Amino acid sequence: MEVGFIGLGQMGIGMAGNLLKAGHDLRVYNRTPEKAKPLEADGAQLAATPAQAADGADVVITMVADDDALESIVLGETGLLAGQGKGTIHISASTISVALSQRLTEAHAAAGQTFVSAPVFGRPDAAATARLAIVAAGPADAVALCKPLFEAMGQRLFVIGTEPQTANLVKLSGNFLIASVIESLGEAIALVGKAGVDRHDYVELLTSTLFGAPVYKTYGGLIAERKFEPAGFAAKLGLKDIRLALAAGEAMKVPLPVASLLRDRLLALLADGGQDLDWAAVSTLAARDSGQAS
């Protein structure tokens, strides 16, 4: 397939590489073009603007940091809206707000293009090895057409509906659930830790029984180790996603008390200078509040 790919960060570089391996023709764009070098060596063409990456492409995939970045890539002067042909598809894999997803759905439709949301679950190593889980939502025929691309980038595909923004909401809710695991583990470990139970033993116990899931293993390990640098996912990004989940809840009138607590915890972490720590560092606040030096 003729594919444009925009955003070659830690996640995007692996995803684009897997599309190349699967035999697709790729035009890539990144704000700092140096990052595209390894892909060029493997046969990708380098585009100078988003519009140029979209030129001739059936599908353009974007994987960028936040709402602002995606907005300028789509709506900017040399953006996708202007650059994509009629009948083409834009797959947004970024974690963005429900509100922006709705706006882009409308904007692309007005331009005779189709918007598909397909945020991903997984860290950079899963992106590099095509083991992402992809949550897609959009018009059924468009999603079907994109299937070979999803299969090249991930190992599991969940088609969650026909309205793109529901996929964004599911992604945000997933990050909310991760953060709630961090907070509750932090409280539990503050409790048993103050009684003298070894943190590593405790996490080992949990993850060999009822709580034997990747989320408890990954974050339980980080919390027991108190190792928050380098960040797998920075606290400031975590705050952004919790804020987007709360905003979606507010728009639909869904109170989310645990998310509210998480927002306050993340703010306290940032107020203390922790914006660049892994968001698992939220667990240090329960320890601190119980009088345990973290």
Added chain:
Amino acid sequence: MEVGFIGLGQMGIGMAGNLLKAGHDLRVYNRTPEKAKPLEADGAQLAATPAQAADGADVVITMVADDDALESIVLGETGLLAGQGKGTIHISASTISVALSQRLTEAHAAAGQTFVSAPVFGRPDAAATARLAIVAAGPADAVALCKPLFEAMGQRLFVIGTEPQTANLVKLSGNFLIASVIESLGEAIALVGKAGVDRHDYVELLTSTLFGAPVYKTYGGLIAERKFEPAGFAAKLGLKDIRLALAAGEAMKVPLPVASLLRDRLLALLADGGQDLDWAAVSTLAARDSGQAS
């Protein structure tokens, strides 16, 4: 080994049966003696009082409903303190308070006996099939001596320390973590559900990715199904355990904001008449607060 077993409820009946199968001599006591019939048929002797179940036993195991029940069984006129010989061991498998665990540790020590705490993780079917996880704490030699009994009743043994009450604290913290999964899943499902995402699809997505643990499968299933009767674990018992976790936290000066939220949720559920529903019904409150009929 000569073993006394007290408390033949849904959990105890399976645990005692597995001790018999493993070849131990069993004296069993239950407040309502009819429940002991099947065990008698398999060779257990029926005792008329806790003290009689303890008579001649190396180890007595108790598995009862709450602090009050255990207190009367140990400290009552025909209780274990009076009935156990010097040098014998009392293994408490019940979910009890940290405070009672400390009191019983002292009381048994004063009587020349040893107290071991060994609460279990698992539902009645795991008790029946010897697949419990057992968290034990107590003097090292006593725990070592009890090992064959633990192996007959469970598939995993975690020795967490030498002070019995730490095992009770770990058990309470585990129930707190389960409840926090219920609450956060309830909020997440209220959010995506109100946007039209199918609850079963959503739980399937979660449990096939980062959240692939028994706790998400069991409770995610109950919440998606909105099936809260019959209760696997009743809301009123859930409230009791959260209260005990909070009390332990208070005694050690460990604030637990998520546990505080859970306490308020469980109280609201009970105020609404839900004391006998499965505690997964806490999830209906997030749905209700978002204007979704539950």
Added chain:
Amino acid sequence: MEVGFIGLGQMGIGMAGNLLKAGHDLRVYNRTPEKAKPLEADGAQLAATPAQAADGADVVITMVADDDALESIVLGETGLLAGQGKGTIHISASTISVALSQRLTEAHAAAGQTFVSAPVFGRPDAAATARLAIVAAGPADAVALCKPLFEAMGQRLFVIGTEPQTANLVKLSGNFLIASVIESLGEAIALVGKAGVDRHDYVELLTSTLFGAPVYKTYGGLIAERKFEPAGFAAKLGLKDIRLALAAGEAMKVPLPVASLLRDRLLALLADGGQDLDWAAVSTLAARDSGQAS
């Protein structure tokens, strides 16, 4: 003084009337011009646009519903920025976001004009009788110049600093404090009410002792009476202000756990259809959660 006045709602009509009484020359603008009739009868001139109300005025006062309204009045084609002369002052009395206050400060400065924030405390009857409390912030000389106008509209003036947005923050914090009184009174009344204490007696007791302030009298009365219509201040506006307080807190990294709780309560009230009730109706949620029909 030559004064423009924009926004003749329940509050603005009284404030403008008091400026006329004090002898100032008034040009008034309102989206629906009928509301200006009584002021015209008293000598005010009716303007067709905000810019026209600003024409020739030394000071323009705005009192409108929200950020959106103020933005269009200031930045719109026939707005204040275009209509005010150099060296003139814009006093914003509306409850708006800190962020908009900062933007308008910059925009007016760039146009050679001065922005002063002066939100007010008080209900429509206080506006009509010049008993408002006014919290002003802005450049000292501008505030000094406006003093006669403040004195015509209110009975207390608090000059809180030289940066306009601090006055908006103080106003938002005040509304947060009112809402926190509503919530805590709601909980206290749910508690003593369920024990059979008469709600009116209880509020009488509180307000004759430690809690003898207007906020407890007004809201305690509404809660005891369960009278939430017509709304003195609608729940949807309350939610807006709590959201703005949270947003200000987020921008400055100040966690506000009680405000988070209030946000969730107000959302639950709105999800239940209560957007047009007085925000004191938040108190019904504590009653409902305790199983008391509200």
Added chain:
Amino acid sequence: MEVGFIGLGQMGIGMAGNLLKAGHDLRVYNRTPEKAKPLEADGAQLAATPAQAADGADVVITMVADDDALESIVLGETGLLAGQGKGTIHISASTISVALSQRLTEAHAAAGQTFVSAPVFGRPDAAATARLAIVAAGPADAVALCKPLFEAMGQRLFVIGTEPQTANLVKLSGNFLIASVIESLGEAIALVGKAGVDRHDYVELLTSTLFGAPVYKTYGGLIAERKFEPAGFAAKLGLKDIRLALAAGEAMKVPLPVASLLRDRLLALLADGGQDLDWAAVSTLAARDSGQAS
């Protein structure tokens, strides 16, 4: 009247003194008898035990620190139950649990005596100058009989019902409301303070408008001043009262989210070594969480 008075702490000494001034015959008891000297000089008799203070008294008043103290004074070997005559009255002015109030009501009734609960609002200076507010509950004739005593000790009497424990509940709810003012003021001041608003100006503004009540003046002053020693009411006592309010709520199935938050805040303060600070020091936690050194 013949009156026994037990408990000559900061509050009791003033209350007893006012009874003497009003002409009543007083027998006083205190664990450390030295404290009774000034009252002896004014005509009170010193009793060696609670029972002796009750000997010949129509009414015995107790004003002690907590449940444990009152329990031993009433139910101990030389306690009131044994020492009071049939038909006499015990007025408990202490802040105690609803549960103990119920137990004492029953115990006194079984002994042919009457229990009246009459906790007080006010600090030591109000006790000394007879400006307390007294909240009484008990059988109507008993309360009527005690009226001259209430009038000697306080300036306002609120008879809240015939079941003594409702007065205790009202007292606990009042302390909950005070604590909620501390927390919300702490958050508001963290917010405006971080924006540079002067704390004293802010409190002055609040208390001259909507929030002009003693509770805002007293606690707003302490928080603005950051003066938490010596404690007017120590954090550890505050935690005790919030715990009793939560326990009463739990017994009646009334969730109290703000009280839950206060409990966690007070625990964090105690974990940090603040048990003997005034409970207004809870406000430092909001400041700390926002990155402001307290």
